Amino acid sequence: MAILQKHGKNSSPDLASLKENPADNFGAAGCQKKWAESSSNWSRPVARVWTVVLLLGTCLLYCARVAMPICAVTMAERYKWTKRESGMVLGSFFWGYCFTQVIGGYISDRVGGEKVLLLSAAAWGAMTAFTPILAHFCSQPIVSMTLARFLMGLLQGVHYPSLASLCSQKVVESERGFLMSTVGSGSYLGTLVIGGAGSLMLDLYGWESVFYVSGLLSLLWAYCMWKYLLKGEGPIITLESLGTRGTQSKLSRRNWLRLFKQPAVCAVIVTHLCTASTFFTLLSWLPTYFKDTFPDAKGWVFNVVPWFVAIPSSLFSGCLSDHLISQGFDTASVRKLMQFFSMGVSSVFTLLLCGTTTFPTAVAFVSATMGFTTFSHSGVSVNVQDLAPSCAGALFGVMNTCGAFSGVIMVYLAGYLIESTGSWSSVFMLITVVNLLGLAIFLAFAEARRVDIDGAKPRYHNIHI
Numbered sequence: 153m154a155i156l157q158k159h160g161k162n163s164s165p166d167l168a169s170l171k172e173n174p175a176d177n178f179g180a181a182g183c184q185k186k187w188a189e190s191s192s193n194w195s196r197p198v199a200r201v202w203t204v205v206l207l208l209g210t211c212l213l214y215c216a217r218v219a220m221p222i223c224a225v226t227m228a229e230r231y232k233w234t235k236r237e238s239g240m241v242l243g244s245f246f247w248g249y250c251f252t253q254v255i256g257g258y259i260s261d262r263v264g265g266e267k268v269l270l271l272s273a274a275a276w277g278a279m280t281a282f283t284p285i286l287a288h289f290c291s292q293p294i295v296s297m298t299l300a301r302f303l304m305g306l307l308q309g310v311h312y313p314s315l316a317s318l319c320s321q322k323v324v325e326s327e328r329g330f331l332m333s334t335v336g337s338g339s340y341l342g343t344l345v346i347g348g349a350g351s352l353m354l355d356l357y358g359w360e361s362v363f364y365v366s367g368l369l370s371l372l373w374a375y376c377m378w379k380y381l382l383k384g385e386g387p388i389i390t391l392e393s394l395g396t397r398g399t400q401s402k403l404s405r406r407n408w409l410r411l412f413k414q415p416a417v418c419a420v421i422v423t424h425l426c427t428a429s430t431f432f433t434l435l436s437w438l439p440t441y442f443k444d445t446f447p448d449a450k451g452w453v454f455n456v457v458p459w460f461v462a463i464p465s466s467l468f469s470g471c472l473s474d475h476l477i478s479q480g481f482d483t484a485s486v487r488k489l490m491q492f493f494s495m496g497v498s499s500v501f502t503l504l505l506c507g508t509t510t511f512p513t514a515v516a517f518v519s520a521t522m523g524f525t526t527f528s529h530s531g532v533s534v535n536v537q538d539l540a541p542s543c544a545g546a547l548f549g550v551m552n553t554c555g556a557f558s559g560v561i562m563v564y565l566a567g568y569l570i571e572s573t574g575s576w577s578s579v580f581m582l583i584t585v586v587n588l589l590g591l592a593i594f595l596a597f598a599e600a601r602r603v604d605i606d607g608a609k610p611r612y613h614n615i616h617i
Contacts, residue, residue, distance in 0.1 A: 202266075203334060205377060206315065209273060210338025212373050213311055215346040215366040216280040217245070220301060221436050222350045222455065223359035225443050231293045239567025242436045244298045246563065248305030249556040256310025257317055257545030265318030265545065268310050270382060273374040276307035281367025284360035305556070312552055317545025320537040328537055329477070329490075329530040333470025336529035340462035340522070343435070347455025354451070411547075411604055416539055419597035421551050423532045426590025427495065428555025429562040430583045431525060436563045438518060441576055446511045454515055461519040466526035469493070473530035483538060483600035491531035491598075495591040498524035499584045506577040532594060540604035562586070 220227075221242060228238050260268045283300045290296035315335060319328055346366060353361040411417055442454040469490055476486045501520040508514040536551060537544045562582070569578040 202381070203331065205381065206269075206335045207338045207341070209269060209373055209377070210311070210315075210335055211342035211345065212273070212366070212370045213276075213308060214339045214342030215350075216276055216304070216370055217308060218343050218346045218435065219280060219283075219350065219362045219366050220245070220297075220304075221439055222346060223354060223362055225440055226354060226359045227287075227293075227297070233294060235567050235571040237294055238440070239564045241294065241297050241301055242567075243560045243563040245301040245305040246432065246556045246559040248302040248307075249309045249559070250305075250553050252306055252309035253313055253549035253551075253553040253556065254546055255549070257313030257543075257547070257549030260310070260314040260317035260545040261543055265314035265321075266377075266382065268314040270374055270377055272307055272310045272314075273370055273377070276304055277367050277370030277374060279304055279307060279367070280363055280370060283363045283367070309552070309556070313545045313549035316533075316536060316548035320541040320544035327474060328534050329473030329486075330467075330470035332534050333466045333473070333526070333529040336533065337463045337466035337526070340459045340466060340526065344456055344459035344463065347459060348452050351451035351455050407604070411540060411543075414539075414603045415597040416599035416601075416603060417547070419593050420532055420535050420539065421554055423491065423495075423590040423594040423598070424536075424551040425554040425558050426586050427525075427528050427532060428552065429558035430586050432555075432559035433562045433566050433579070433583060434518075434521070434525075437566050437570075437579065441579075442511075442514070445508075445514065445576065449511050454511075454518070457515050458519040458522040461523045462526050465523035466529055469527040469530045473534075484598060487531050487535045487538070487600060488595055488598055489531075490527045491591060491594050493524050494527035494531055495525075495587040495594075498522075499587045499591075502580050502584050502587070505580045532598075535598060535600065538600040539602065541602065542604050 224238055224242060227233070233241070256268055256272070279300065283297070283304075286296040286300050287293045315332075319331060346362070350362045350366075353365065438458070439451070439455060442449055443451075446454075473486055473490055476489075477483055498521045501517045501524070504517045505514060505521075508517060536548050540547050565582070566579045569582065570576065
C-alpha cells in the first residue's frame, strides 16, 4: 500500500460541520469569524516577528544545552573523568529534563506558551552563565557539574511543550509542518553556532567562555522578548488570547485515560521516545566520537558541518509536508512519510558509520544522518497536534518525558558500551535498532484524526485564534 494517499478536505476542520455542531463556546458563526482572524493574524508582520523570535530562542536553548558536550572532553581531561563519569554528567541533564515536561505543557495550555518560554529562558540562561563558577568553587567538580546539568534539564524541559501548545492554539493544520520545522531548525542552528564559535572559544579562551557567552546571550534574548514584545502595544496584545481557557477542552481524568488507550496516541509516544533518545545520544557523544577516532581533526569541522546540513533539511521537510497536505494528500500518510525519512533513511547512514575509516566520510555520513533526522519535525512532532489540539502541550510533555527518560538510559549506555567494548560500532548499532523499532510502530498505528474528544458527544472543534 502506498504511503501517500489523497483525500478531500479532511486535513482541517470542516466549517460546514460547525453549523451542524455549534457546541463550541463561540458557536458556528464565531468559529468562522475566529478562523478568518487566524488566517489574517498569521499574515501580519507580528506573526513573522514571533516566528523569528521563537527560532532564535530555540537556537539559544541549544547553544546552552550543547555547551557541555562541546566542552566535555576538555573538562574530562582537566578533572580526570572516565568515560563513564562523563556519561553520568552528560546524562544527568535528561533526569532534570523529565520532570518539567508535563507541568510545563499543562501550564502553557492554561496561560499561554509565550509566558512560560520567557520565564524558563531567563532561568536556564542564568544557570548556564553560572556553571563555570560552580565548577571552580566546588571541591568535587563531578558533583557540581552533575547537579548543574540536572538543573539545566529541569529549566529547559518546558520549552518544547510550550511551543507545541502555542502552535496547536495558533496555527492551522496545513501550516504546522513549516512552522514547527522552522522553529525546530533553531536546534540545529544553535548546535551549529555553538559548535563553530564554541570550538574557537574553547581553543582561544578556555571552556569557561563557552558557558559565559551562551548564558549571557540567552538572558539578553529573554530581556528583549519581555521588553519589546510582551510589554509592547498594538497587535502583539492579541497573543494573550493564546492562553484563553474558553478555546480549550478541559479533559477529565477519565478522558485522559481514554486518550492514552488510543493506539495512535501510544504510537506517537513510543515513536517520539525512540526519536528523542537516539538524537540525544548522537548530540551528546558525536564530539567525543570524532575526538577519539580522528584526534587530529579540527573541532570546528565536525561540530559545524552536520548542523549546517540539518538546517535546510528541516526547512525543506516542513515545506514538503505542508505542500503535500495542501495538495490533498492524507495527513496521516504525510506524517508517516516524514517519519520514514527521519528514522528509516537516517539509520542507513548511521550503520555506515560502523565501517568508516576516513574523516571526510565520517563527516558526510553524520551530516546525512542528522539531515534526515530533522524530518521528524514534520512527522511525529506535529502529529500530537493532529491527535489532541486541546491538550497538545501537556501530551507533548508526556512524550518528551518518555524521550528524556530514554535519553538518560541511552546516553549512559553509550558511554558504558564504549568503555566496555572499545568500539563505537556498538553505539551506532544500538541507535539503528531503536530507530527501526520506533518507525515500525509509527507506520503500523499512527493516525491524524482528532482523538481528544468523545465522538458520541457534540464535537468541540479546535479554534485557531
